[in-house]
Amino acid sequence: MTPASTMEHTPTHLDVASSPTRSAESETPGTPAIMVGKFSAWYGAFQALHEVTLEIPARGVTAFIGPSGCGKSTFLRWINRMNDTIVSARAEGVLSLHGEDLLSRSLDVVDLRRRVGMVFQKPNPFPKSIFDNVAFGPRLHRVYSRNDLEELVEQSLRSAALWNEVKDRLHSSALGLSGGQQQRLCIARAIAVGPEVVLMDEPCSALDPKSSASIEDLIRDLRARYTIIIVTHNLQQASRVSDMTAFFYEGKLIESGLTELVFTNPSQKQTEDYVTGRFG
């Protein structure tokens, strides 16, 4: 573990330097990718997270569950420093990715976001072509060769199970795709830069059941290559797609462990009450 550190909000600027420090392929499944120790976070005077300690295994799916306001999205946003844009946000404790301190002031946030991709609740394709959406990240990281880009775009779209549906209209607007296709495009865009971790914040909540099922299939396919963290209010979805589950309540990590155990025999009464729908 890295030593505990503190971090105040520091404005950052995008920089196109590409410095891949570690490839997703080099991670061993099951070993911790992200270490969290006594991690607390605040928005001004409000403490959103209280001394969270957790290990997130590499190459697997970890689900964060808990009622609204429990701190799970706040925690997710600290993993790729999305909270940097919030002036009052600060955190302390240990938060590291493969031993690298994610709270360090000197961390290259642009490179971090290449290593830690994010997929949001609502699909948010850029108003560009399908091809340009996927090529956006690689171009930002200085991949300019047409051949390289074409290969990357195809690979990413194939990984996101979208290639067959869009290969004949790569240069059409991404906004013409269905909601489910747009969300898979956003996943393709996130993985095009070769991240180690993919964060998903309620990725299916705006989708119909069939599109949700296709995203869940995709998550299952991607788990062999990436460390995936999914925040979801859909407990059935968490139980279907994740290997590990962490339950948050009022900013505290109440319980974490194998999903199978959390959903069949949780150790804490609060977890039992939440997963059985008795509160939250």
Added chain:
Amino acid sequence: MDYQSELLDLRRNLLSMGALVEQRVTRAIEAIVDHDLDAAQQVRKGDDEIDDMEVRIEQAAMRLLALGHPVAGDLRFILSVMRINSELERIGDLARGCAKRFMRLSNYESIPLPDALTDLAFAARTMLSDVLAALSNEDQALCQQVRRSDRRVDDLQRAVLVWAREEIPRHVSATAAAIEVLAIAQRFERIADIATNIAEDVIFVVAGRMVRHSRD
């Protein structure tokens, strides 16, 4: 659906079915101990109510599984209800079998029943009563006691077998009656076995531990 109320109803209905089955077993024992053929006839006839309850409970459990998406303790409870439900129905069948065999026994030459048979019947009934109380109170300690009692029932069944081995050569004309006694003993032993299975199901509901096939 009102998930919590349906879950409560399921629990209530399973306990009611347990009480009905326990009553049926008690009536079968009374018939044997008091040589009461009317009571035996009642037990022999009255299986439909238990069968209907079994179907209703299974349908309610399936509905909760399909629509309520139960997890954790609720999931364990519903899965166990489905098993306990058919186990109770089976005990009802066995009580009917005891009554039928006793009625057949009364057609043969009268023989004094071995004490081990009545002891076995009462021991099996006690195990059933205890496990139903354990189910109602989520009492793991009582479940363990039920599991331990199974050994005594096995000993009593062996004692009935020893009795038959000695009785048949002594009174060859009572062979058919002795076979009926053995058949009744076997059914009570099965009731005790099933009570043990239910005790293991209750431990699974309460503690989430699968103790079947283990000595825990």
